[in-house]
Amino acid sequence: MSLVVVGSVAYDGVETPYGRRERMLGGACTYVALAASYFTQVGVVGVVGDDFDPADRRLLEEHGIDLGGLEHAPGKTFYWSGVYSEDMNDRVTLRTELNVFADFRPELPAHYRSQPYLFLANIQPALQRRVQSQMSAPRLVGGDTMNYWIENRREELIETLAGWDVLLINDSEARLLSGERNLRRAAERIRAMGPKILVIKRGEYGALLFADDGAFAAPAYLLDSVRDPTGAGDCFAGGFFGYLAEQGVDPGAGPIEPRLLRRAVIYGSVMGSFCCEQFGVDRFRTLTRAEIDARFQEFKALTEF
Amino acid sequence: MSLVVVGSVAYDGVETPYGRRERMLGGACTYVALAASYFTQVGVVGVVGDDFDPADRRLLEEHGIDLGGLEHAPGKTFYWSGVYSEDMNDRVTLRTELNVFADFRPELPAHYRSQPYLFLANIQPALQRRVQSQMSAPRLVGGDTMNYWIENRREELIETLAGWDVLLINDSEARLLSGERNLRRAAERIRAMGPKILVIKRGEYGALLFADDGAFAAPAYLLDSVRDPTGAGDCFAGGFFGYLAEQGVDPGAGPIEPRLLRRAVIYGSVMGSFCCEQFGVDRFRTLTRAEIDARFQEFKALTEF
Numbered sequence: 128m129s130l131v132v133v134g135s136v137a138y139d140g141v142e143t144p145y146g147r148r149e150r151m152l153g154g155a156c157t158y159v160a161l162a163a164s165y166f167t168q169v170g171v172v173g174v175v176g177d178d179f180d181p182a183d184r185r186l187l188e189e190h191g192i193d194l195g196g197l198e199h200a201p202g203k204t205f206y207w208s209g210v211y212s213e214d215m216n217d218r219v220t221l222r223t224e225l226n227v228f229a230d231f232r233p234e235l236p237a238h239y240r241s242q243p244y245l246f247l248a249n250i251q252p253a254l255q256r257r258v259q260s261q262m263s264a265p266r267l268v269g270g271d272t273m274n275y276w277i278e279n280r281r282e283e284l285i286e287t288l289a290g291w292d293v294l295l296i297n298d299s300e301a302r303l304l305s306g307e308r309n310l311r312r313a314a315e316r317i318r319a320m321g322p323k324i325l326v327i328k329r330g331e332y333g334a335l336l337f338a339d340d341g342a343f344a345a346p347a348y349l350l351d352s353v354r355d356p357t358g359a360g361d362c363f364a365g366g367f368f369g370y371l372a373e374q375g376v377d378p379g380a381g382p383i384e385p386r387l388l389r390r391a392v393i394y395g396s397v398m399g400s401f402c403c404e405q406f407g408v409d410r411f412r413t414l415t416r417a418e419i420d421a422r423f424q425e426f427k428a429l430t431e432f
Numbered sequence: 433m434s435l436v437v438v439g440s441v442a443y444d445g446v447e448t449p450y451g452r453r454e455r456m457l458g459g460a461c462t463y464v465a466l467a468a469s470y471f472t473q474v475g476v477v478g479v480v481g482d483d484f485d486p487a488d489r490r491l492l493e494e495h496g497i498d499l500g501g502l503e504h505a506p507g508k509t510f511y512w513s514g515v516y517s518e519d520m521n522d523r524v525t526l527r528t529e530l531n532v533f534a535d536f537r538p539e540l541p542a543h544y545r546s547q548p549y550l551f552l553a554n555i556q557p558a559l560q561r562r563v564q565s566q567m568s569a570p571r572l573v574g575g576d577t578m579n580y581w582i583e584n585r586r587e588e589l590i591e592t593l594a595g596w597d598v599l600l601i602n603d604s605e606a607r608l609l610s611g612e613r614n615l616r617r618a619a620e621r622i623r624a625m626g627p628k629i630l631v632i633k634r635g636e637y638g639a640l641l642f643a644d645d646g647a648f649a650a651p652a653y654l655l656d657s658v659r660d661p662t663g664a665g666d667c668f669a670g671g672f673f674g675y676l677a678e679q680g681v682d683p684g685a686g687p688i689e690p691r692l693l694r695r696a697v698i699y700g701s702v703m704g705s706f707c708c709e710q711f712g713v714d715r716f717r718t719l720t721r722a723e724i725d726a727r728f729q730e731f732k733a734l735t736e737f
Contacts, residue, residue: 214613308519311654332637333651344734346638346649349616389737429649430735432694 128193130372131239131265132160132365133172133258134248135228136179136197139407140208143215145354151407152183154205155248155271158358161411162365162398163246164190165419167372170239172196172258176204176227186412195236200227215356216330235261244372248361249273252280252287259290266377269293269324269368271361277303285320292378294322295364295395301327310335311342324383326367326392328360328399336392340385345392346429348400348422355406359399366398366419367391390423397422433498435677436544436570437465437670438477438563439553440533441484441502444712445513448520450659456712457488459510460553460576463663466716467670467703468551469495470724472677475544477501477563481509481532491717500541505532520661521635540566549677553666554578557585557592564595571682574598574629574673576666582608590625597683599627600669600700606632615640616647629688631672631697633665633704641697645690650697651734653705653727660711664704671703671724672696695728702727 134156141148156173163169170193179199187194205228208221233254241263247255247270255270262268268291276284277300284304288294294317298310304320305313310327314337317325325337329347336343370391376383397419401410439461446453461478468474475498484504492499510533513526538559546568552560552575560575567573573596581589582605589609593599599622603615609625610618619630619642632640634652641648675696681688702724706715 309655309657311656329637332634333649335651335654342654342734343737344638344651344654345737346640346651349640349647349649350614351616352614386737393737426737429647430737432648432650432691432698432731432735 128168128170128238128242130163130167130169130244130246130369131172131196131235131242131262132156132163132169132246132248133233133255134159134250135205136171136173136175137205137207137228138178139357140206140221141355141357141406142210143355144211144213145352146406148406152180152186153207153358153407155358155361157187157408158361158402159246159248159365159368160187160192161190161408162362162402163369163372164192165398165414165416166366166369166394167244169193169369170196170242172233172235172239174198174200174227174231176200176202178203186408190411196233196239198234200230202227211356215353233258243267243377244368246270246364246368247291248364252276252284256287256290266379267292267371269295269322269364271295271364272300274300274303289321291322293324293326293368295326295328295367297328297330297360301325314342324388326395328363330356330359334363334392334396336388338385338388339382343389343392345396345426348396348426349429350400350403353403356403357407359402362402363395363399367395370394393423393426394419396426433473433475433543433547435468435472435474435549435551435674436477436501436540436547436567437461437468437474437551437553438538438560439464439555440510441476441478441480442510442512442533443483444662445511445526446660446662446711447515448660449516449518450657451711453711457485457491458512458663458712460663460666462492462713463666463707464551464553464670464673465492465497466495466713467667467707468674468677469497470703470719470721471671471674471699472549474498474674475501475547477538477540477544479503479505479532479536481505481507483508491713495716501538501544503539505535507532516661520658538563548572548682549673551575551669551673552596553669557581557589561592561595571684572597572676574600574627574669576600576669577605579605579608594626596627598629598631598673600631600633600672602633602635602665606630619647629693631700633668635661635664639668639697639701641693643690643693644687648694648697650701650731652701653731654734655705655708658708661708662712664707667707668700668704672700675699698728698731699724701731
């Protein structure tokens with residue numbers, strides 16, 4: 128194993144203009160781990176209930192994901208459901224049932240603690256910090272957050288962020304966190320809070336990277352159809368962080384090569400685009416590394432001038 | 433002269449979070465011509481009233497723009513005013529006074545008719561066609577349009593478009609024109625209507641090019657501050673078309689080199705970004721070609737991986 132991912136493992140009910148699924152495997156940790164598993168060995172930290180389907184467990188295992196940190200608790204797995212707008216740029220949450228996730232107190236198995244890479248998917252900042260404190264000396268720590276924590280746990284979040292190398296958030300979260308509408312200025316403020324590598328995800332408009340060598344802009348892949356955008360941002364994070372783990376980056380030993388960070392953004396975009404092609408995690412049932420690398424090359428063709 | 437530009441020459445009243453101008457030089461033709469003038473010799477076709485300020489005339493002349501096609505009519509110059517939202521992604525029109533523009537019947541001076549490049553900025557499609565019919569045999573014809581014509585003069589617009597090589601529109605217009613939400617599919621439909629070179633402008637998210645060699649995605653430049661976005665899309669068109677004119681492209685003699693089209697998109701983005709830095713056309717009072725080429729290089733740094 129190389130990369131520890133902590134976050135929610137969930138069942139999702141989703142409706143998009145392409146159809147409806149009552150209950151499918153989801154959760155940020157699941158998406159990050161599956162996407163990252165194409166690049167590096169992943170171990171997850173999360174909690175599921177009695178209703179967790181052995182078939183879903185097998186899907187993760189088939190991707191070589193270590194489930195030693197996936198706690199089984201009495202009760203039901205976290206459940207979320209929502210409906211996307213016609214253009215899929217908005218979604219309305221119908222139900223959020225925290226269930227076993229409400230009392231989640233992550234405890235890392237011994238063999239997780241010495242791993243070099245740690246990704247903290249969106250959960251309460253205090254829990255993210257708790258996980259980080261259990262790691263002995265990770266080389267690279269990254270995470271995500273959301274508007275709820277920015278608005279309601281601002282101090283706790285800012286203390287947590289201060290210990291990260293990488294922050295991946297979307298553009299509205301970047302604006303909310305920094306208090307700046309202009310993204311270049313927002314990035315300056317956020318990088319001053321701690322994470323020197325900032326990725327701002329913009330959905331169908333691509334992503335921006337701000338790092339020591341300046342800014343990098345990547346477009347989103349131009350899909351013929353987006354069936355279900357659920358999890359795309361988490362798959363971006365998984366591709367980004369998984370690629371950096373695969374490359375063995377170690378900022379403690381010297382600056383990360385700028386080209387690696389830029390390529391990580393492209394691999395993030397690639398993984399986000401595959402995620403949208405089918406409902407939930409379905410695309411990852413058949414996706415191969417060769418398809419991923421072919422799409423990476425398509426990004427070259429899409430952006431070279 | 434090399435490039436003929438037809439469209440509105442106007443006075444604009446604009447309010448943005450950065451300030452307010454009661455009356456400043458504007459109009460699509462003005463912006464396109466000024467931006468294109470950094471690349472090639474431009475002649476404009478338009479109409480102004482008795483109130484047209486000699487200082488504004490001089491600004492255009494100082495950019496080497498031929499005003500032989502700028503008709504002076506009794507009455508007032510076209511006037512538009514609007515207010516931008518706090519984030520500048522929306523604007524509300526306060527007043528639109530067509531004035532002398534209402535009876536605009538463009539008539540090209542003899543020396544315009546044999547020019548190789550023609551750009552038809554947003555005006556009624558029938559007028560665009562009238563201008564095109566007065567040209568003897570332009571090498572490359574491009575144009576812009578807007579939601580009003582797509583919704584209210586659809587047949588007239590589609591007949592007009594059929595004779596163009598290049599269409600530059602924004603993303604909502606592309607969706608409206610094609611009836612397709614997905615931009616890749618929208619582009620296929622629009623290219624089947626005539627213009628084989630389609631540029632979809634996305635404001636702060638950059639631009640997409642669809643041509644025979646596939647798609648190209650360019651980000652927008654990351655400005656520290658946008659003072660006034662008025663005219664940015666027209667400046668994009670001016671940079672794009674001006675660069676192609678400078679390069680002497682001639683699709684009649686063989687396919688345009690894909691790299692030239694992609695670079696034209698970047699020059700379009702460069703000119704759009706400069707436009708936003710100051711109110712109205714003010715940035716063009718001091719802008720130099722060296723600054724333009726330096727920003728082109730910044731786009732390389734922003735996108736290479």
